[in-house]
Amino acid sequence: MADGPVAELLLRRLQAADGGLDSAELAAELGVEHQAVVGAVKSLQALGEVIEAELRSTKRWELTAEGEEIAREGSHEARVFRSVPPEGLAQSELMRLPSGKVGFSKAMSNKWIRVDKSVADGPRVFRVVDSMEDEVQRRLQLVRGGQAEKLGEKEKSELRKRKLLTEVTLKTYWVSKGSAFSTSISKQETELSPEMISSGHLHPLLKVRSQFRQIFLEMGFTEMPTDNFIESSFWNFDALFQPQQHPARDQHDTFFLRDPAEALQLPMDYVQRVKRTHSQGGYGSQGYKYNWKLDEARKNLLRTHTTSASARALYRLAQKKPFTPAKYFSIDRVFRNETLDATHLAEFHQIEGVVADHGLTLGHLMGVLREFFTKLGITQLRFKPAYNPYTEPSMEVFSYHQGLKKWVEVGNSGIFRPEMLLPMGLPENVSVIAWGLSLERPTMIKYGINNIRELVGHKVNLQMVYDSPLCRLDAEPRPSQTQVAA
Ligand code: PHE
Numbered sequence: 001m002a003d004g005p006v007a008e009l010l011l012r013r014l015q016a017a018d019g020g021l022d023s024a025e026l027a028a029e030l031g032v033e034h035q036a037v038v039g040a041v042k043s044l045q046a047l048g049e050v051i052e053a054e055l056r057s058t059k060r061w062e063l064t065a066e067g068e069e070i071a072r073e074g075s076h077e078a079r080v081f082r083s084v085p086p087e088g089l090a091q092s093e094l095m096r097l098p099s100g101k102v103g104f105s106k107a108m109s110n111k112w113i114r115v116d117k118s119v120a121d122g123p124r125v126f127r128v129v130d131s132m133e134d135e136v137q138r139r140l141q142l143v144r145g146g147q148a149e150k151l152g153e154k155e156k157s158e159l160r161k162r163k164l165l166t167e168v169t170l171k172t173y174w175v176s177k178g179s180a181f182s183t184s185i186s187k188q189e190t191e192l193s194p195e196m197i198s199s200g201h202l203h204p205l206l207k208v209r210s211q212f213r214q215i216f217l218e219m220g221f222t223e224m225p226t227d228n229f230i231e232s233s234f235w236n237f238d239a240l241f242q243p244q245q246h247p248a249r250d251q252h253d254t255f256f257l258r259d260p261a262e263a264l265q266l267p268m269d270y271v272q273r274v275k276r277t278h279s280q281g282g283y284g285s286q287g288y289k290y291n292w293k294l295d296e297a298r299k300n301l302l303r304t305h306t307t308s309a310s311a312r313a314l315y316r317l318a319q320k321k322p323f324t325p326a327k328y329f330s331i332d333r334v335f336r337n338e339t340l341d342a343t344h345l346a347e348f349h350q351i352e353g354v355v356a357d358h359g360l361t362l363g364h365l366m367g368v369l370r371e372f373f374t375k376l377g378i379t380q381l382r383f384k385p386a387y388n389p390y391t392e393p394s395m396e397v398f399s400y401h402q403g404l405k406k407w408v409e410v411g412n413s414g415i416f417r418p419e420m421l422l423p424m425g426l427p428e429n430v431s432v433i434a435w436g437l438s439l440e441r442p443t444m445i446k447y448g449i450n451n452i453r454e455l456v457g458h459k460v461n462l463q464m465v466y467d468s469p470l471c472r473l474d475a476e477p478r479p480s481q482t483q484v485a486a
Pocket residue numbers: 304305306307352388391412413414434435436437
C-alpha cells in the first residue's frame with residue numbers, strides 16, 4: 001500500500017536527495033528487504049506522477065556458501081598448513097582432516113609444505129615456511145566487504161572457477177521525483193464497504209447481463225448454478241456426447257489443468273451409461289464405436305461453454321421422479337484457448353437457455369427464440385442449419401443489423417440428442433431445446449465498443465464504466481426493424 005512506512009520514508013529521502021536514489025541502496029540504509037522498497041516504488045507509481053522509477057540491472061559479486069566459510073575460517077590449504085606442527089605430521093593423518101584432501105595439493109604447489117617419504121612409518125608432511133599469507137581468504141574478505149572492484153578480472157574468474165564467487169544480476173530502481181511529487185500522499189481506499197458497492201457503477205457487461213437475466217425471469221426461467229470455472233472433461237464434453245477424439249478437446253482449443261489434473265468425483269453409474277453410448281451405442285444409436293477412456297473424461301479443464309452446467313442441471317432434473325418440465329438459464333464465464341484479436345479474448349461470457357418438456361419440437365425452439373430475441377428488440381430472425389455434436393437438428397440464429405446493414409450471427413441452438421438425454425435418465429418422450437449466445441457481442445454493439453480490450457482487462461477506462469448509460473435492450477422494435485428482410 002502506498003501509505004506504508006517504507007513509501008513514506010522513500011518520499012522523505014527523495015525530497016532531500018538531488019537527482020534520485022537507488023532502491024537497493026535505500027533498502028540497505030533503511031535496513032529493510034529490497035523487496036519492501038520495490039513494493040513501495042510500485043505502489044507510488046500506481047498513484048500517477050508522484051515518482052519516476054527506471055529499472056536498472058547491476059551486476060554484483062557475491063560469495064557462495066563455501067566462499068563465506070573460507071572468508072571466515074581460511075582456505076583449505078591454509079587450514080592444512082596450520083595443522084602441520086613443526087615436528088611434522090603423518091600424511092595419512094593429515095588426509096583424514098576435513099580440509100585434508102582439498103587443501104593438500106594446493107599447499108604443496110604453494111610450496112608451504114613438503115612430504116618426506118624416507119620416514120620409516122610412512123610419508124610425513126613438514127612445513128617449508130614459518131608463515132604464509134592466505135591470499136584466497138583475503139580476496140574473499142574484500143568481496144564480502146563490498147570491495148570486489150579491488151580484485152582484477154583474472155583473480156575474480158579464478159575464484160569463480162573454484163565456486164567461491166558468483167556474479168549475480170540485481171534489478172534495482174533508480175527513483176526520482178515525478179511532476180506531481182509530494183511527500184504527503186492521500187490514503188488509498190483498500191477495503192470495499194457495502195456502501196461503496198451499492199453506490200458504485202456496474203460494468204457494461206454486468207448491465208447487459210442484468211437485462212438478460214430480467215428477460216429470462218419474465219419468461220419463467222430459473223437460473224442454473226454456474227459457480228465452477230473448473231470442470232471435468234466428463235461434464236464439459238462426454239456427457240454431451242462429444243467424442244473423446246473431437247478436435248475441440250485439443251490443447252489448442254481447451255485449457256487443461258495441471259493441478260488438480262483429474263476430477264475424482266463422477267457419478268459412476270451414469271458414467272458407465274455414457275461410456276456405453278459412446279463406444280457401443282444404445283437408445284437406437286450406433287454410438288461412435290471407439291475405445292472410450294475414463295482417464296480422458298477425468299481431465300480437468302476450464303469450461304469451454306456453459307452447456308456443461310446445463311448438462312449437470314439436466315442430469316439433476318432426470319434424477320427427480322416423476323419428471324417435471326423445466327426452464328433454465330445461465331449467464332457466466334467460459335474459457336477458450338483462442339487466437340486473441342479485437343473481438344476475441346481467451347475468456348468471455350455465455351448466455352444459455354434450456355427448456356425440457358414432453359414432445360418439444362423445432363417449432364417450439366423457433367418460437368422461444370423469437371420471443372427471447374423480440375424482448376431484446378431483435379425481430380428479424382433467420383435460422384441456418386448447423387452442426388453441434390450434442391444437438392440434432394442444430395441452427396445458427398442470424399439477425400439483420402441495421403447499422404451494419406447485414407445479417408449477423410447472434411446465437412447457436414438446437415435440440416439435445418437422445419444420446420445425451422437418455423443416459424441421464426430422462427424419459428424417452430421428453431425433449432430439450434437449448435440455445436446459447438455470447439454476452440460480449442451484444443454489449444459491444446450496444447455500447448459502440450469496437451475493441452474488446454476497451455471492455456475487458458486492465459486497459460478498461462473507468463470513466464467509460466461511469467458514463468455508460470443504463471442498459472435497456474430496445475424493448476420496442478423501431479419501425480425500420482419491422483421491414484421485411486431482403
Ligand atoms: N454450447 C454452444 C456454444 O458454445 C452453444 C449452444 C448451447 C448450442 C445450447 C446449442 C445448444 O457455442
